[in-house]
Amino acid sequence: MNKQMTASQAVSQLKDGMTIGIGGWGPRRKPMALIREILRSDLKDLTIAAYGGADVGMLCAAGKVKKLIFAFVSLDFIPLEPYFRAARQNGSIEVMEVDEGMFLLGLKAAAMRVPFIPTPIGLGTDVIKHNPNIKVIDSPYDNKAWVAMPAIKLDAALLHVDRADSRGVCQIKGPDLYMDDTFARASDLTFVTCDELVDTNYFAQGEEARYVFWERNQTTGVVHIPGGAHPSSCAPLYGFDAKHFKEYTASIKEENGGWKAYFDKYIACSESEYQQKVGGIDAIRKLPLPVF
């Protein structure tokens, strides 16, 4: 089965009101080319679930988000994500704010097709108070309170990987796959952008298949976009673009023109034009890996 498609073909399968999970973590391995395609589209009223970075910030800025499921939104080296903050401080989005681990349990529950997973996480905190849909229950096995973390069922998951074949075999060679495998399993549809499109025989070499973390029947579509994670990182191929992130975060200031200025400069164009504006694929591939 050939699952190769364009970014616009992938985004055309998304509908208003869908719950969409976004892989990666903060400023790392985000499917930004697909996010930009959504920003160019008419999609609206989305519920977004992510370990959030600029992906979430941009979708908030563009008014695409009805509800956000999150544990944090941050660029790490720039702790506060400006457009997410603005959306919260304007009261313009609904939120389901949960612990990072609860988020994973919610995805796992969806992936396992169970309604919830019991956990002590959240007990005694305002996470329970502010999320009346998260129930605290009794256990049939002891006399303690347990949080029944509900399944976070996704209509679509958007991921970026190092390489994939046209049948949807996806490889992540960076040191961390984050929760991408669980996003894929929690979702009805999974669209993956890849830096490199490879022949199926690639995976038969050496240990290459060890870096494949979900089965191809979890992948709906494969979009080949070298550098597609920019400005987030795709270790070991390239680091995140600190300079671009700084320009993006500074754009919220009125004197810099706000979201409209960023949108006009970097979104209201094709992906190849975007890449030229940020220095081209060679420059992206040279972005240094971050050191912590």
Add this chain to the structure above:
Amino acid sequence: MSEQDTSKQALIDLLICAASDAWKNDGEVLATGITVIPRLAASLAMLTTNKDLLMTDSEAWIVSEPVPVGPRGNYQVKRETWMGFARIFDNVWGGKRHAMIGPTQIDRFGQANLSCVGGTYQKPKSQMLGVRGLPGNSINHANSFFVPNHNKKVLVEGECDMVSSIGYNPARLPKGYTLNDIDIRWIVTNLCVLDFNGPKKQANIHSLHPGVTAAQVQENTGFAVHVSANIPTTASPTAAQLALINTLDPHNTRTTALG
């Protein structure tokens, strides 16, 4: 360095050594110190008082010796175990961890807030990061906090605006739990070290940094702290500790850690 810079640097090094003692008696747990002073403190503990500690490279590997802060030059990270973020949760849920982080607010119960302050929850005055891993950390393992600027905005009078982590609050205690199931250890600040060993888990002055009085601590704290009769002075760093700190922080990144 000016006299002021010298005394600030001395305070920073004292805080690293004081905070390092938080992990001294923990045995073989994952030590996580977020931001430079807690990270250096955990690193120092791993090299001195608790060589059994586990630490990561802040990315995806457990390392057999703490990684120096900043650009690494020829330093090779000594990986011993893969530790992606999903596996950090496996470790958290197993309870063998002691984290030290710097929340925006901490209240008298040792509850902390990293999410948002002011306004309403639906429309906060200031949105920060979100609860991150605080709910899970606090119900699963030992936690300490670092406060670079000890004042009533951080150590608040009432409860935290958004209680992100469980603490010693009897009113919030879940069914089947006692206060002893919660493990909030220390709050290391620029004035003192607080623990929760006062009556009924009240915040208590564990040690005062040189030149700081208990009255000064109380004055800058939004809640009543327990003051015992003989409060020790926080130990000053030894020459050996200072040498190790310099190795762990070769670019002196810590110099700006107190602003």
